Amino acid sequence: MNNGYVGTILRVNLKTGTILKEPLNDKNADEYVGARGLGTKYYCDECDPKCDPLGPDNKLIFMTGPLTGTAATSAGRYNAVAKSPLTGTIGAANSGGHFGPELKYAGYDGIIFEDVSDHPVYLYISDDTVELRDATHLWGKDVFETTDALNEECGSNFRIACISAAGETGCLFAGIMNDKHRAAGRGGIGAVMGVKKLKAVAVKGTKSIFVAHPEKFFEVCMDARAKLKAHPVTGAGLSAYGTMILVNIVNGVGGMPVANGRDGACYADADDISGESLTAKHLIRNKGCFGCSIGCGRLTEIKSGPYKSQGEGPEYEAGWSFGADCKINDLGAVCDANFMCNQYGIDPITMGSTIACAMELYEMGAIPEEDIGFPLRFGDAAAMVKATEMTCKGEGFGKIMGLGSYRMAEKYGHPELSMSVKKQEMPAYDGRAIQGIGLEYATSNRGGCHVRGYMISPEVLGIPLAMDPLVTEGKPALLKTFQDLTALCDATGICLFTTFGMGLPEIAGMYREAVGSDESDEEVLLKGERIWNLEKQFNVAAGVEKDTLPPRLLREKLPNGPAEGKVNELHTMLKEYYAARGWDEEGIPTKEKLTALKLN
Amino acid sequence: MTVKFFAYLRDPDYAGCREITWPGCADVLQLGRELSTRFGQKFHDEFFAEGETELGERVIVMVNGRRVEFLSGIHTPLRDADLIQIFPVVAGG
Numbered sequence A: 001m002n003n004g005y006v007g008t009i010l011r012v013n014l015k016t017g018t019i020l021k022e023p024l025n026d027k028n029a030d031e032y033v034g035a036r037g038l039g040t041k042y043y044c045d046e047c048d049p050k051c052d053p054l055g056p057d058n059k060l061i062f063m064t065g066p067l068t069g070t071a072a073t074s075a076g077r078y079n080a081v082a083k084s085p086l087t088g089t090i091g092a093a094n095s096g097g098h099f100g101p102e103l104k105y106a107g108y109d110g111i112i113f114e115d116v117s118d119h120p121v122y123l124y125i126s127d128d129t130v131e132l133r134d135a136t137h138l139w140g141k142d143v144f145e146t147t148d149a150l151n152e153e154c155g156s157n158f159r160i161a162c163i164s165a166a167g168e169t170g171c172l173f174a175g176i177m178n179d180k181h182r183a184a185g186r187g188g189i190g191a192v193m194g195v196k197k198l199k200a201v202a203v204k205g206t207k208s209i210f211v212a213h214p215e216k217f218f219e220v221c222m223d224a225r226a227k228l229k230a231h232p233v234t235g236a237g238l239s240a241y242g243t244m245i246l247v248n249i250v251n252g253v254g255g256m257p258v259a260n261g262r263d264g265a266c267y268a269d270a271d272d273i274s275g276e277s278l279t280a281k282h283l284i285r286n287k288g289c290f291g292c293s294i295g296c297g298r299l300t301e302i303k304s305g306p307y308k309s310q311g312e313g314p315e316y317e318a319g320w321s322f323g324a325d326c327k328i329n330d331l332g333a334v335c336d337a338n339f340m341c342n343q344y345g346i347d348p349i350t351m352g353s354t355i356a357c358a359m360e361l362y363e364m365g366a367i368p369e370e371d372i373g374f375p376l377r378f379g380d381a382a383a384m385v386k387a388t389e390m391t392c393k394g395e396g397f398g399k400i401m402g403l404g405s406y407r408m409a410e411k412y413g414h415p416e417l418s419m420s421v422k423k424q425e426m427p428a429y430d431g432r433a434i435q436g437i438g439l440e441y442a443t444s445n446r447g448g449c450h451v452r453g454y455m456i457s458p459e460v461l462g463i464p465l466a467m468d469p470l471v472t473e474g475k476p477a478l479l480k481t482f483q484d485l486t487a488l489c490d491a492t493g494i495c496l497f498t499t500f501g502m503g504l505p506e507i508a509g510m511y512r513e514a515v516g517s518d519e520s521d522e523e524v525l526l527k528g529e530r531i532w533n534l535e536k537q538f539n540v541a542a543g544v545e546k547d548t549l550p551p552r553l554l555r556e557k558l559p560n561g562p563a564e565g566k567v568n569e570l571h572t573m574l575k576e577y578y579a580a581r582g583w584d585e586e587g588i589p590t591k592e593k594l595t596a597l598k599l600n
Numbered sequence B: 001m002t003v004k005f006f007a008y009l010r011d012p013d014y015a016g017c018r019e020i021t022w023p024g025c026a027d028v029l030q031l032g033r034e035l036s037t038r039f040g041q042k043f044h045d046e047f048f049a050e051g052e053t054e055l056g057e058r059v060i061v062m063v064n065g066r067r068v069e070f071l072s073g074i075h076t077p078l079r080d081a082d083l084i085q086i087f088p089v090v091a092g093g
């Protein structure tokens, strides 16, 4: 094919062992682009929204985008799509690294896994050779061990996506890890893979990807890369300090939740866990995904002490969840907990936030010490690391924490203290100090999530324009556009971080020249809106709870900092947001809207 | 007042420190000028746009946690008890 796609979908039935090679559905590819969009379209066409996420009817789809593996900037992404066992929503988890491009070089845009196997297996792909192979010997191994074993078995040039024991034993926030350190991390998609007894996918490809207009495509890609190079964030800041550089600025506006949000959102020890400290003390070098000039990844090392270790990260979200949210100022402990999450393939946002919730419940006497096995107080770094390890290994109280903060807090009579939306933990920004991010969490189609619109960009960072974080005006309409653009960006297969330095014209330009379309920027963006509405339609049919925030954000005034006295004004913004979306007052897409988007 | 610097603004080429206590300045403009005299041209060119009519494109200045764009810009008045934070434009997620 000469349009960015490679034209074939693998359909693997794990029960019967049959493997089919199907032609890509061109109409769906045109309307839903790829990756998050196309994967969700296949999923919605084939699965019952009411299906049990941990049952045989929940399919698991790996999908790349038309730009994945091409010369487009930062185009190393794929999405893993299934119904999320954590939230019950559609769960699309996005990952970088090199796995997605390799799948396309082998000749496949995506893989659809159906049903469950009766024994552990992995999928071996070497160009046209595709086999389900026994993985009994890999079952129980962690991500690093599994990756090393498969590289030994299949070849060192194979790219591996896999789960660890956390995914095998049903941790509801287990992710799928590829290239050892890159995660399709959120929503528990790794637990879906575990139930299917699918340990890994190992892929190697030697084919090429062709685009519609090679010369023009190369030109727009080079323009986009030049734009990223020239921007202070994508050209210098992100590679110099990584995402942890956000610690001080988010804390600066009083928007970094402390102690599960109980103690407000200004952390006195923020600089101890900042990107500046990480760079000065622990950075070995930075690391990038496929075809990325930004290179925001970090290879880091704790050289001595109780947390002596080496790994990748942490990203800002993990720095916060194990740091300020647990009131831990020991960067070594924060890094160690984060490294463990990579090794065991679990989501560090949900992990840290669940520990913070457990700490609050413990301190108020709601969780007895005998249940946990040791005191679990805010500020106790050793206890935080131990709690992480227990969850990674599914031991003792770790099994309860492995259900996420909502189910844990509900068990102990305080679901309101779970800082989650639709049972998924909100990331590192307080919706009381930063109004738009609160609306974003509430309306995210996969529960509490910051990368479904990223309102921090205008509200804190001033990109592309500075908006006052304390006000609500203008936020709903802008969020809608950001959500649609994010959906489009994810669907093409490029990294969301590129949008700090470029925008719709560059994304639409690369997409057009790759697929051979003459659609306008607005017509391309409409595909993002279609994807967003499809996801919403699924959630409505699945019976997912309505858009709201934890009571703490709506009723407990911030006790300190620049946003002192503030709560999130969700009720004001939500009405305006639904109107901007063309949905009814309950937040349900109207018939007219669905018709306009060709969704009914 | 306390002035804090972040990211590369802590490098010797710029402020060369994390934090400094600075005696009374009427407003952000005066503070920027005085800090530029102390730290040099590179700091000045980062802090100000040409002509010192506004902040440079690559800098974020907060007074007590509020970006000066939402106060009175470069003319935001300062008091001795204020915390001024100066960041380069950063991002992440």
Ligand code: SF4
Residues within 6 Å of the ligand: A074, A075, A076, A096, A097, A287, A288, A289, A290, A292, A293, A294, A295, A296, A297, A495, A496, A497, A498
């Ligand atoms: S910006 Fe970071 S996460 Fe995105 S593709 Fe580049 S290295 Fe990967």
